[in-house]
Amino acid sequence: AQSVTQLDSQVPVFEEAPVELRCNYSSSVSVYLFWYVQYPNQGLQLLLKYLSGSTLVKGINGFEAEFNKSQTSFHLRKPSVHISDTAEYFCAVRWGDQGAQKLVFGQGTRLTINP
Amino acid sequence: DTEVTQTPKHLVMGMTNKKSLKCEQHMGHRAMYWYKQKAKKPPELMFVYSYEKLSINESVPSRFSPECPNSSLLNLHLHALQPEDSALYLCASSQARDTKYTGELFFGEGSRLTVL
Numbered sequence: 374a375q376s377v378t379q380l381d382s383q384v385p386v387f388e389e390a391p392v393e394l395r396c397n398y399s400s401s402v403s404v405y406l407f408w409y410v411q412y413p414n415q416g417l418q419l420l421l422k423y424l425s426g427s428t429l430v431k432g433i434n435g436f437e438a439e440f441n442k443s444q445t446s447f448h449l450r451k452p453s454v455h456i457s458d459t460a461e462y463f464c465a466v467r468w469g470d471q472g473a474q475k476l477v478f479g480q481g482t483r484l485t486i487n488p
Numbered sequence: 489d490t491e492v493t494q495t496p497k498h499l500v501m502g503m504t505n506k507k508s509l510k511c512e513q514h515m516g517h518r519a520m521y522w523y524k525q526k527a528k529k530p531p532e533l534m535f536v537y538s539y540e541k542l543s544i545n546e547s548v549p550s551r552f553s554p555e556c557p558n559s560s561l562l563n564l565h566l567h568a569l570q571p572e573d574s575a576l577y578l579c580a581s582s583q584a585r586d587t588k589y590t591g592e593l594f595f596g597e598g599s600r601l602t603v604l
Contacts, residue, residue, distance in 0.1 A: 475533065476591060481529070
């Protein structure tokens with residue numbers, strides 16, 4: 374079965390430091406990739422998405438991610454984090470035509486920014 | 489501001505009550521979703537409606553009953569719930585499968601349900 378793995382459940386980082394949140398998925402056949410952010414007591418907001426084309430994708434709030442087909446990864450990066458980036462981050466994958474409307478989420482990574 | 493609106497934001501109900509959660513979107517999307525999210529967990533898909541027809545039911549207990557009255561509205565009727573059903577219920581919408589479909593979901597802010 375297809376799966377999404379977020380390798381770190383928690384990532385503590387100092388303010389203005391760079392951060393990488395890791396995401397791997399189980400199969401590289403025709404994937405569509407997403408990163409969502411969830412602030413406390415809120416819904417999920419799309420940060421960025423990869424559908425096709427350039428493997429480096431830029432999103433909102435200074436985040437970017439790189440699609441690596443050979444490593445089946447879609448890691449999220451930000452060069453300098455702010456206190457306001459403290460949130461839960463979810464990687465999500467849709468596989469080609471399989472269950473077209475099913476978006477599979479990873480377990481989430483809690484990003485905590487320390488001053 | 490989210491373009492998917494959910495009401496109520498908070499709901500407390502007893503195990504014998506009947507209540508409903510409501511969701512509305514005006515983005516012209518023809519697919520709508522209910523997700524359940526427990527604390528510190530990812531959202532779990534419950535139901536998908538495509539063109540107002542139920543297309544996916546992820547083996548959800550019958551005490552949860554979805555309804556899609558039109559392309560903009562999605563309801564989740566709740567009856568005889570258990571305390572373990574307490575969670576954040578998220579509604580989402582997307583383009584439907586046979587349009588310019590990208591799989592991107594637009595989420596509401598959720599309805600936090602507590603079952604006593």
